[in-house]
Amino acid sequence: MTDHAFDIVILGGGSGGYAAALRAAELGKSVALIEKDKVGGTCLHRGCIPTKALLHSAEIAENVRDAAKYGVGASFEGIDPAGVRAYREGIVAKKYKGLEGLVKARGITVVAGEGVLRADRTIAVGDDVYSGTDVILATGSYSRSLPGLAIGGRILTSEQALALEEVPARVVILGGGVIGVEFASVWRSFGSEVTIVEALEHLAPNEDLALSKGLERAFRRRGIAYSLGVRFATATQTDDSVTVTLENGTTYEADYLLVAVGRGPATAGLGFEEAGITMERGFVIVDPELHTSVEHLWAVGDITPGLQLAHRGFLQGIAVAERISGLSPTVVPDVQIPRVTYCSPEVASVGVTEAVAIAEHGADGIVSYEYNLAGNGKSEIIGTGGLVKVVRQKDGPVLGVHLLGDRVGELITEGQLAVSWEAHPEDIAPLIHAHPTQSEALGEAFLALAGKPLHAL
Numbered sequence: 495m496t497d498h499a500f501d502i503v504i505l506g507g508g509s510g511g512y513a514a515a516l517r518a519a520e521l522g523k524s525v526a527l528i529e530k531d532k533v534g535g536t537c538l539h540r541g542c543i544p545t546k547a548l549l550h551s552a553e554i555a556e557n558v559r560d561a562a563k564y565g566v567g568a569s570f571e572g573i574d575p576a577g578v579r580a581y582r583e584g585i586v587a588k589k590y591k592g593l594e595g596l597v598k599a600r601g602i603t604v605v606a607g608e609g610v611l612r613a614d615r616t617i618a619v620g621d622d623v624y625s626g627t628d629v630i631l632a633t634g635s636y637s638r639s640l641p642g643l644a645i646g647g648r649i650l651t652s653e654q655a656l657a658l659e660e661v662p663a664r665v666v667i668l669g670g671g672v673i674g675v676e677f678a679s680v681w682r683s684f685g686s687e688v689t690i691v692e693a694l695e696h697l698a699p700n701e702d703l704a705l706s707k708g709l710e711r712a713f714r715r716r717g718i719a720y721s722l723g724v725r726f727a728t729a730t731q732t733d734d735s736v737t738v739t740l741e742n743g744t745t746y747e748a749d750y751l752l753v754a755v756g757r758g759p760a761t762a763g764l765g766f767e768e769a770g771i772t773m774e775r776g777f778v779i780v781d782p783e784l785h786t787s788v789e790h791l792w793a794v795g796d797i798t799p800g801l802q803l804a805h806r807g808f809l810q811g812i813a814v815a816e817r818i819s820g821l822s823p824t825v826v827p828d829v830q831i832p833r834v835t836y837c838s839p840e841v842a843s844v845g846v847t848e849a850v851a852i853a854e855h856g857a858d859g860i861v862s863y864e865y866n867l868a869g870n871g872k873s874e875i876i877g878t879g880g881l882v883k884v885v886r887q888k889d890g891p892v893l894g895v896h897l898l899g900d901r902v903g904e905l906i907t908e909g910q911l912a913v914s915w916e917a918h919p920e921d922i923a924p925l926i927h928a929h930p931t932q933s934e935a936l937g938e939a940f941l942a943l944a945g946k947p948l949h950a951l
């Protein structure tokens with residue numbers, strides 16, 4: 495056994511782990527970053543970046559199909575899966591190279607290998623042992639399935655769906671959450687027949703009802719089929735197809751079934767319980783400052799309960815590095831973290847839904863306002879429908895901002911500032927938005943809630 499001592503040892507080099515490493519190194523700490531696959535983790539290699547590249551290819555396909563509407567001559571000849579793959583892989587490779595360079599430039603020691611936490615709070619990687627004054631766990635998450643539903647063959651998780659070398663003619667997607675609706679959007683744009691099966695009553699079920707319903711209407715118009723409120727029962731496959739049966743007896747036949755029912759914490763067999771860490775359903779329980787129940791042991795990212803988002807991992811990684819270094823970063827609750835689903839139309843939100851606001855303040859204690867993007871010039875120009883919904887406490891601050899429409903993900907930062915800084919619509923109303931932009935729709939909602947609507951009644 496060879497011992498290696500550092501100020502900080504980080505297990506897992508995804509969004510949470512590498513952000514902690516970069517910030518800790520910046521603050522003068524010696525850092526070992528242990529990664530069994532590739533630094534960048536799920537987000538860079540199998541998640542955010544490659545799926546958003548796919549969605550961009552999908553957007554181009556839609557634009558080419560619609561070109562005549564804008565007076566541009568073009569004809570859609572089809573999707574070239576090899577070309578889409580080359581574009582997607584090129585983006586990932588470039589970002590990976592940049593990240594590797596950054597990690598190296600900050601003097602971080604990257605250890606290639608699978609690490610296991612030992613009871614003495616060190617990490618073993620093969621015959622080597624890494625010890626740190628502080629240890630940060632950031633091992634991320636994996637695609638879950640349902641009991642009795644084995645992944646393999648024509649039954650895919652998002653990892654295999656991403657690597658698919660063909661455009662499937664028919665596909666069933668189990669799960670109408672973020673990953674499910676993003677893949678539905680891509681495949682529909684590529685020409686597939688798509689059916690989403692969601693056991694809850696709505697697509698994007700965690701969002702405000704106005705967004706879920708708006709997304710359902712938009713998907714229906716795009717020819718994306720969905721079954722809501724009925725649970726999956728079984729799936730059987732042959733060499734050529736997969737048959738999916740629901741609990742009400744409905745069956746669907748498709749080329750592939752994508753299982754997108756959520757992601758579980760990647761913590762099994764890593765020695766966490768044995769080291770005395772409090773766990774719940776596989777998640778590492780942390781306090782608001784991201785300490786585990788063991789001193790000098792911290793956890794960040796998807797292994798902690800809450801939103802599974804890359805930027806939450808960045809935020810948490812930075813915060814832990816700063817706390818270990820004696821700083822006092824602000825504790826940011828999940829409700830202040832922006833959420834974007836990048837299907838077409840996009841869904842973006844921050845703060846609480848109207849239903850939660852009512853539960854917290856009473857129906858008489860809140861006011862909400864919806865502005866239809868049909869009234870927004872820029873949205874009309876780029877050909878998107880959708881809506882902006884703002885929920886405020888009566889005579890009080892903005893509690894939630896909810897957006898639906900192509901490109902609205904880029905607008906959510908303003909909503910985040912409003913919610914996090916507890917701005918009142920009256921504070922924001924005088925800050926006029928550039929014309930013509932989609933951000934004006936948000937401005938209209940703030941103006942209306944401040945009692946002085948401009949382009950609305």
Ligand SMILES: Cc1cc2nc3c(=O)[nH]c(=O)nc-3n(C[C@H](O)[C@H](O)[C@H](O)COP(=O)(O)OP(=O)(O)OC[C@H]3O[C@@H](n4cnc5c(N)ncnc54)[C@H](O)[C@@H]3O)c2cc1C
Binds near residue numbers: 531537542
């Ligand atoms: C299809 C898809 C699309 C997504 N799109 C978005 C999006 O658009 N926006 C967004 O914000 N989020 C998105 N996410 C979620 C995002 O990818 C995750 O929230 C984020 O990657 C979590 O970061 P993390 O550091 O917790 O874990 P991960 O990124 O999973 O990193 C964990 C790392 O730890 C390594 N590891 C695990 N165990 C060990 C071990 N024992 N030893 C050494 N190394 C180990 C793994 O190899 C991995 O590299 C998406 C996810 C998926 C699957």
